[in-house]
Amino acid sequence: MKLKTSFIQLPLLFDAQRLLAEINALDASCWRDHPQKFPGNFALPLISVEGDPANDGVAGPMRPTPYLEHCPYLMQVLEKIGAVWGRSRLMKLSGHAEVKPHVDLNYYWRERVRVHVPVVTQPAVRFICGDEEVNMKAGECWLFDTWRMHRVINDAAAERIHLVADTVGSERFWNTVDRGRDPFAGSVTENWHPETFSGLASPSPPRLTYESVNFPDVMTPWELREHLLFLLDDTRPHEQLARVRQIASRFITVWQEIWAAHGDAPHAWPIYREKLDAFEQQIHRFAGELKFNSNMSFIEGMNGLIFIGALGDRRQPTATQGMRRAS
Incomplete structure (x- = not known):
């Protein structure tokens, strides 16, 4: 935290x-x-x-x-x-x-x-x-x-x-x-x-x-927005940052659309997965050089918080996901 x-x-x-x-x-x-x-x-x-x-x-x-x-x-x-x-x-x-x-x-x-x-x-x-x-x-x-x-x-x-x-x-x-x-x-x-x-x-x-609940099956649009804004606000200035913000903002609206129609129903998970994978590809394309203020990779933070956390269909919940070490 x-x-x-x-x-x-x-x-x-x-x-x-x-x-x-x-x-x-x-x-x-x-x-x-x-x-x-x-x-x-x-x-x-x-x-x-x-x-x-x-x-x-x-x-x-x-x-x-x-x-x-x-x-x-x-x-x-x-x-x-x-x-x-x-x-x-x-x-x-x-x-x-x-x-x-x-x-x-x-x-x-x-x-x-x-x-x-x-x-x-x-x-x-x-x-x-x-x-x-x-x-x-x-x-x-x-x-x-x-x-x-x-x-x-x-x-x-x-x-x-x-x-x-x-x-x-x-x-x-x-x-x-x-x-x-x-x-x-x-x-x-x-x-x-x-x-x-x-x-x-x-x-x-x-x-x-x-604790009995710690990972969502499907992240709500409101939680998704909060995590993305947190990550973007902690990112160092870069010429690609504005483009990445735009991509993230559009992805939030896509996630909101699916949520409004289906919520976290399992039958909608393939729809969420398709959009999440497409978003991940865009992030890898445009955010490869972005760094947090801690000098850690922006993509690594996205992996730990969003690409693993947003949808539980492929989650392998081990201690090594999305982190470098555990102190």
Whole structure:
């Protein structure tokens, strides 16, 4: 999600040692290689499609994996943050490993923020987003702008482990975000202090809310328009930009026409597909040199948000679609 600042620290502080104790109680076999096999990157699935730890997808009902159910304090942490939870994992970065520079262009992350709670970390772990850099300390709670170029560098010999949870948020969540701090705002945050949450002595785990709907079968014309305007407004000036805007504007009217006649009825999907494929061909013809302000390819953003997100007839909902890396 695009944020107003590179980083926001939420006013919450968790017990990293208690989180680590729960993680260490899980078998080492629970950890999996990164889906794209990036060296030194590992994941332990906590919330996934249908609760299947082997499913790295981002389309489908998100449910707890068996691993999450063995982590009661971690569940309390998620409940305290307070949101509708999507795909969530523990992410491990080996010593002297990195998450290479990337922008999250996938439809899934267009409207979701990525919450980080460091569990094991060191001062030598650097999280870089745009032109700014922070060291997220153990137990803190952070958001960052996934639409900016970002990377993580672990210059230490020891590993880094973060709780990484994706969410569209909630009313309570965004109220908490409003009380967060921009670490680069200077004196504005001098008197800012996070709330310490050590956990509750509850015999039953909290009832978390998990997302059940995340990708449309057919994108509505209104959502389509919003995403296209978002992409075009973030595009650097170029001699072809006006032509691409014209093509996009006409495509919106075409999509509106089909929607008015058929809505998202499956019998109309071939009609949508024909028009979407024709639009994609035009974009490839005229927008090949366009770049976003992050220097990422305009076509890659169109692929992640529109060509994959607009119609579900050919969707292969994996974590690798429409994005370069996952931090």
